[in-house]
Amino acid sequence: MVHEDTAGPPQPAVSRRTLLTGGAIAAGVGSSALVGATVGGALTDGATSGTVVDVRAYGATGDGGTDDTARIQEAIDAARPTGGTVFFPAGTYLTGRLTLHSRIHLRGAGGDATTLRLRPGANSAILESDGFSRLTGTRSDDxxxxxxxxDLTLDGNKAQNPRGSFGLRLYGYGYELSELIVFGCRNDGVVSEWGPTAALPEGSHQMEARLSAVRSHDNDGHGIxxxxxxxxxxxxxxxFQNGASGFRLAGESTGTLMVNCHAWGIRQDLAFDLAATAIGCVNCYADLNGGVGVRISRNDxxxxxxxxxxxxxxxxxxxQFAPGAHPDEPSxxxxxxxxxxxxxxxxxxxxxxxxSSVRASLWQPGALDDAGGHVLGTGKGWIxxxxATTQVEITQGLGHPRNNLVVSPAxxxxxxxxxxxxxxxxVRVFARQVGGRTQLCALFPSGAVQVLAAEG
Structure with a gap:
């Protein structure tokens, strides 16, 4: 139900029944999103903590042809004073740049159902955090x-935004992206930035961002x-299929962890760019057709x-170990x-x-030869x-020991x-001292000791 107010835009008070029948629960606005959104058993309007706002109650059409920018922004701004959830029912919402604020939670009806498409000629980001242009590059704690x-899709509509488009540009911390699809941007799909480690305000719940099941593809810049x-x-x-790298982690992203992530594509010259210190990747997959799978240029x-x-x-x-920001990197x-x-x-x-420690099991047809000594391809095991202080164990099959590389530091x-x-x-090798001089010895199962070398 909607209460009309001649003094301003319509202010929705969303009932429990309306929310449920509108599909918000299926869209990802689950019980956790509604905690604190009830007073006396009823959902409240935009003046009370826990606001839940439907963008269509503010006039957004989602018909793919109408410019919904102003109406969507009104819905976001209505939830801003107390924080809350802004829900996008299924549809394609044509929009210009939308400004995000703290404690605002955008929910769609699923990536296959809700799309925010950048309107022709906007040449901007679809979603951008408040103050991004002022803060980017400053290393501020703001x-x-x-x-x-x-649960939604961001379409950068690069064909109709030739001067530039981004899906999402953020300067902030302590946020979550989940089940989000970003594609078709003239520039990067997702941009995220924040200040140094010491910038975390006192009393914050967390400093990190959490990205799960985010898909970024066919952007002309970086995927993420x-x-x-x-x-x-x-x-x-x-x-996948981005014009630059799939995942670029640089700047102040130190200590970030990646699990079960996948980058691929013939357009994408670099799958994983580890350009910040202490980035950890576990069970990740770099699938490339030209270019570099994993580039490491920082320490740890x-x-x-x-x-x-x-x-x-x-x-x-x-x-690839590539030159870092300092002479002793990467190590x-x-x-x-x-x-x-x-x-x-x-x-x-x-x-x-x-x-460093490098342990790799290879299958490189160009580095192996058959029984007759014929080279089967062009690729090398290593270049x-x-x-001297890096430990290496590279193996390409025990049948071809000369194609293996095992290097251990002294x-x-x-x-x-x-x-x-x-x-x-x-045989056990050990050192002992006899008469004040050190000996290198081999000890056999019989107990016999053979001196291999002795101090002169």
Whole structure:
């Protein structure tokens, strides 16, 4: 029901029955979104904490042809004083730039049902946090917080926005994106930024962002360009067929974790760009056709239990150590991955600065030869030289040991008492001191000791 007010736009008071029959629960406005939205058992209007607003109650049509910008913004602004949920029933909403605020939660009826499409000639972002243009690049601790977007699609309509378009541009922290599709942007699909680690205000619930089941594709820039907030989390996200990288993590995104994320596409020259310190990727998949699967340029990054799959393209590298922002970067990184069919090399150690551990199992047809010694392709197992302090275990099958690379940094055997004998078929190597001089010894199962080298 709608109460008419001649002094301003219609103010909706949404009943429980209207909300349920309108499909809001199925759209992701579940019981958790409605906590605090009731007073005396009834949903309240825009003047009370826990507002739930339907954009159609403010005149938005969702017919794909009418410019709904003003009406949608009115609905968002109505929820702004106390925070609340803004619901978009199924439809295609043509819009210009919409401004997001703290404690506003946008909900659609599902990515296949609710679309916000940038109107022709808008040349802007579809959704942008309040103050973004003022804050971007400042490393400020300002910005919006405690907001969320889920169950809808953002269409950048790049064909009709030649000067630029973004799906989402955020300067803020402590937010959540879930079941969100972003595509067709002239620039990046998703842009997120915030200040340094020390910027977290006192008493905040959290500093990180949480992205789950976000899909960003066919944008001319990055799929997801994430430069903060730090310590964020990506789960089950997908970036494909973008013009730059699929996932770019840089700037203040240090400490961010990615799990089960997938990047692929022939247009996408870089799948995962780890350009901030301490980025962790677990069980992620870089699927490329030309370009680089995983590029590491900062310290303490991790690519663990991953897969990099190439198509034997002439210019194709699986995992690349690239120059960082400082002379000692990248270093201290961990790589444990399967790398398949990368046409130039599986691993490029060119900029490795040491103290890293690289363990990779390869299938590189160009690096293997058959029993007759014939080269089967062009790809190499590795190029460049790992730093002296980097530990490397690259294997391409025990039948071709010369195609494997095992490099361990120097280590010390400290003098000790003669240890117990090893098991049958084994030899134990140890150091001992005799007459004040150190000896390197081999101990056999019989207990016999053979001196291999002695201090002169």
């Amino acid at each position: 910005g919006i917080t405690l907001f969320s977007i889920r 360009n994430f430069t903060g907030p730090h310590d964020s989390m990506f789960l089950n996200c997908l970036a 990054c991790r690519w663990m239990s991953g897969l990099v799959l190439g198509y034997n393209h002439a210019q194709e590298i699986g995992i 201290g990184c961990l790589v444990d991955s399967r790398v398949v069919n990368c046409g130039t090399a599986a691993v490029d150690f060119g900029a490795d600065r040491g103290l 460049g030289t790992p730093a 280590f010390d055997l400290r003098a000790q008492a003669t240890p117990s004998a090893p098991g049958d078929g084994s």
